[in-house]
Structures are given as structure tokens and as C-alpha cells.
């Protein structure tokens with residue numbers, strides 16, 4: 355069934371302001387049911403967690419529901435879903451916990467395609483523990499992260515392989531299952547950054563081979579809160595620093611302090627919202643999520659082809675190379691213009707597109723673009739229209755002509 359874009363957009367009150375949003379990779383707009391769920395917690399009787407009275411039990415149920423919702427989104431076990439304030443803070447926490455057992459000479463593999471939040475924590479912990487960092491390189495000509503190199507990078511001393519499910523700069527989707535198979539054959543853990551990928555396609559953490567999969571709800575229509583899914587049996591073997599009186603149960607032992615119950619209710623509402631994006635989807639919430647996100651993927655891919663072809667057809671636009679099969683995210687420059695100036699020029703026309711390195715620090719450093727401003731990023735989300743794409747392209751065509 356064709357994706358109903360009018361229906362999808364109706365769920366986002368903020369679209370009424372009329373901006374053209376190509377900035378969802380930095381954070382999407384919030385879906386209305388999410389705002390309602392957050393509001394309901396703030397205006398209802400919700401206490402801190404307690405079995406003793408109803409408002410406390412509500413808090414307990416909000417947390418449990420959010421774990422079930424994220425588990426459905428990712429194909430994970432709710433008992434292994436941990437929440438934190440951001441993907442970055444969760445990755446630091448897990449990296450520090452995992453690295454506690456590293457010995458000098460142990461190794462960790464990171465990639466130059468990743469957002470810095472799945473690079474720096476591992477690099478810094480490796481330095482602290484005397485471990486060696488091994489770098490997976492992307493191909494600058496194609497934007498691919500070749501899998502074959504992992505055969506040489508992974509060895510018997512490898513403890514962790516950290517890799518992204520999709521690049522937030524150019525959309526590349528590495529072959530995570532193949533990389534994970536190589537890691538597991540060597541007894542290493544696989545930490546997958548799913549922050550960019552999650553809203554654009556169905557996710558199955560088991561099929562990916564992810565021992566940890568981290569995602570941020572504010573990238574998929576939800577509140578500013580992140581989750582990481584892992585096997586609870588694995589989590590039982592890990593012991594983060596924690597307060598003495600706080601729960602040592604899994605996954606609570608990984609959650610420091612009192613969580614935002616309002617945001618957790620918003621997470622559940624966001625997952626339920628994603629599950630409704632294809633109104634014809636039937637079955638369990640997991641099944642509806644798989645159907646809806648497949649419809650989103652196909653809709654976004656159609657628009658993205660038009661966007662990339664349109665950009666490639668503008669004399670003066672230079673695209674960062676990337677494979678055809680990728681998340682719908684493209685980075686480019688307009689002639690010799692500084693990317694920040696291009697972003698501001700578009701901003702003046704109500705078009706939202708970020709410029710810079712978007713924390714894909716290693717990517718832009720390797721490309722030799724970081725010091726001169728990175729690039730401009732345009733991403734498709736499931737509320738983007740063909741008209742939005744045409745407006746962006748026309749603004750760039752006009753600017754390119756004026757610069758000639």
C-alpha cells in the first residue's frame with residue numbers, strides 16, 4: 355500500500371509552522387501522541403516508583419511499558435533494555451563497565467565511519483586500560499565500510515568491535531551481521547550504534563548480531579531519552595559503578611538515579627506511533643512495527659533518489675560519495691561556499707539543514723573536510739514531502755546560478 359504522507363504529517367503539529375525539515379538526523383519533530391503522553395504524566399498523579407500506592411505503581415508500570423515498547427521496536431528482550439539520558443552517556447557507561455576487565459594488550463576495533471559517541475569512549479577507555487585501538491577505514495571514493503578488513507582487524511585479543519548500523523553523515527549501512535560474525539568467532543562483543551538507523555528501517559538486533567544496540571528516541575519522534583538493548587544474561591556478568599542502596603537487578607543496575615517517567619511514557623507513545631505509520635499493518639505491535647517501518651523505508655527511499663539525483667544535477671554541488679543502498683541521508687557542498695553559509699542561506703528560506711561535522715569527526719577528518727567546515731546534511735524523514743525536496747533543490751539551483 356502506498357505510504358499515506360498526508361496522514362503521517364497530520365501527527366506532527368509542529369509541521370504547521372511551515373518549515374522544510376531536512377534536519378531529522380539531528381533530532382526529529384515530536385509526534386503528537388508523544389507530547390500527550392508526556393503531558394499526562396506531568397499533570398497526573400505519578401510518584402517515584404513504589405509498590406505501596408497507586409501513583410508509585412504507575413511509575414513502575416511506565417518503566418516496564420517503555421522496556422516492552424523498545425524491545426518490540428528492536429526485536430529485543432525487555433529484560434535487557436536499559437535507559438539513559440543519551441546514547442553518548444549510555445555508551446560511556448557500558449564502555450567503562452566492559453573495559454573494567456581489559457588487560458594491557460587487549461584490543462578494541464572502532465570505525466572512522468562512526469559518530470564520535472561510538473568511537474571516543476572506546477578510544478579513551480583503551481588508553482586507560484593499556485589496550486590497543488584498531489581502526490576500520492571507510493573507502494573515501496565509495497563511502498563503503500569494507501567488511502573484509504575486519505578479518506585482519508579482529509584477533510584473539512579483540513574484546514569489543516564497535517560499529518554503526520548507519521552513518522549519520524552519509525547514510526552508509528555497514529554489513530553489521532558479517533562484521534558481528536567475525537567478532538563473535540573471536541569471542542569479542544559487538545556494540546552497534548543504531549541512533550541514525552532506527553527510524554529508517556525495521557530493526558532486529560539478533561539478526562544484526564548486536565550484543566549491544568543503542569538508540570535515541572529523539573531521532574524517532576520521541577523525547578530526549580536513549581535506550582540500549584542487550585541480552586540480560588550478558589548484563590548479569592557486568593557490574594557498573596552504582597550507589598549502594600540502588601537496585602542491583604538487571605537492567606536497573608545500569609540506570610543511575612531516578613529516570614524521567616514523563617520521557618519514558620513518551621518513548622512508549624513514540625514506539626506505538628511508529629507502529630501506526632502503515633494503517634494497514636496488523637498483528638502484534640512488533641509485527642506492526644516491522645510492516646510500518648518497511649513502508650517508511652520504501653517511502654523515504656523514493657524521495658531520497660529524487661533528492662540525490664536532483665543534487666547531482668546541480669552544477670556546483672559536490673556530494674560526499676556514498677553507496678546507493680543507504681539510509682536517506684546525504685552530505686554535500688555548494689561550490690566554494692562555506693557549509694555554514696549554505697546552511698544559513700537555506701535557513702533564511704525556512705529550510706532546515708545542518709552544516710558541520712555532526713560529530714562524525716573521524717569521517718570528515720579523513721575526508722579532509724573538517725577544518726573547512728564539513729558539509730551540509732539533508733536527510734529524509736517519514737514526514738518529508740516531494741514538495742519539500744523540490745523546494746530545497748530549487749533553493750540550491752538558484753544559489754548555484756548566482757555564484758556562477
Ligand SMILES: Cc1ncc(COP(=O)(O)O)c(C=O)c1O
Pocket residue numbers: 379380439440441442443469471472518520521522547548549550570580
Ligand atoms: C549515529 C549517531 N550516534 C550517536 C549519536 C549521539 O546521540 P545522543 O545525542 O543520544 O548522545 C548521534 C546523534 O546525532 C548519532 O547521529
